[in-house]
Amino acid sequence: MSDLRDRVQVNxxxxxxxxxxLDRFLDEGLNPEIGLFAKDLDEYGPDQFREAEKALRDRGLRPTVHGPFVDLSPGSPDPLVLAATRRRFEQLVEAVEILRPRSVTCHLGFEHSRHGYFKEFWLEQSLTTWRWxxxxxxxxxxxxxxxxTFERAPEEMLPALNELSSLGVGLCLDVGHLNLFSAAKVAQWVEEAGPCLGQLHLHDNFGHRDDHLPIGQGRIDYPAVFRNLAYLPEPLTVTMEVGIEGAPLSFAALEQLWPW
Known part of the structure; x- marks a missing residue:
């Protein structure tokens, strides 16, 4: 358990x-994946970020960060929407400067139902955002x-990931989202996108909604997930997106599954 606590983030x-x-994270020795969404970026600033970073560093903990995504569109053809997206990411960079996370996760944000009819344009537009x-x-x-998130198969993400690989950009494979929204199974994602894999988001659901249940409390076949992942080098980091209340059950399940 203690080894996994050192190697796993909790959102x-x-x-x-x-x-x-934060006091609970410090007391329990948990590395946080810090969600920086609109409220977090607008209502908090350098002083609060600096205080949190110091408290974590003093306990030997290091965060990861999840960037804003709601209603943002990094490939939007609308200059106003694109400017709003860019501004949120500028705020994100300012926070990262202080929080010093090892990685920052953002949603690619491609949705076939919304962007499929201008996919190539959307991809090129988004690459400008992601490169910056x-x-x-x-x-x-x-x-x-x-x-x-809503991507149906690895082929909807691989063009961007391949273009950005020289900048060290990796895939954060969210297993819960895959179970809900992807027509491709985990084996296909690992086979086709495995070389890009840099992070895992783990949580459970019953295939109907994004419940973010503790691992083993939904319908995802996590033994099969980890059998596929066992053939890969260890990802940069693993995040249990189950919140601190769901962490004990998830750690107990993960101890039986951890392949590395």
């Missing part, structure tokens, strides 16, 4: 950490990870 919004939850962000994060010691 928490920054405003929850600032409201007192990847360089900014790399200069601050963090690696950009692009996460699957």
């Amino acid at each position: 928490a919004r920054f405003f929850h950490l600032a409201g007192g939850l 962000l990847a360089r900014e994060l790399r200069d601050r010691g963090a690696r950009l990870m692009l996460e699957n």
Whole structure:
């Protein structure tokens, strides 16, 4: 258990950490994946970020970060939407400068139902956004990870990942999202996108909604997931997106599955 605690992140919004939850992470020796969404970026600033970074560093803990994604569109053809997306990412970079995470996860954000009819344009437009962000994060010691959400198969992410590989951008494979939204199974994702894999997001569901249940409390066949992952080198980091309350059950399940 203690070894896994050193090697696994647990998600928490920054405003929850600032409201007192950080003390639990420190007491339990948990590395947080800090969610920096609109509320977190607008209501908190350098002083609070600096205080949290110091508290984690003093305990030998290092965060990862999950960047904003709701209603953002890095490949939008609308200049106003693109400017809003860019501004949120600028705020993200400012926070990363202080928090010093090892990696930053963002949603690629491609949805076939919305963007499929201008897919090539959307991809090229988004690459401009991601190249800028990847360089900014790399200069601050963090690696950009692009996460699957509504993408139906690895082929909808691989063009971007391949174009950005020279900047160290990797795939954050979200197993819960894969179970909900992907027509391709985990074996296909690992086979086709395995070389890009840099991070895992682990949580469970019953295939109907994005419940973010503790591992083993839904319908995802996690033994099969890890049988496929066992053939890969260890990812940069693994995040249990189950919140601190779901962490004990997830750690207990993960101890039986961890292949590395």
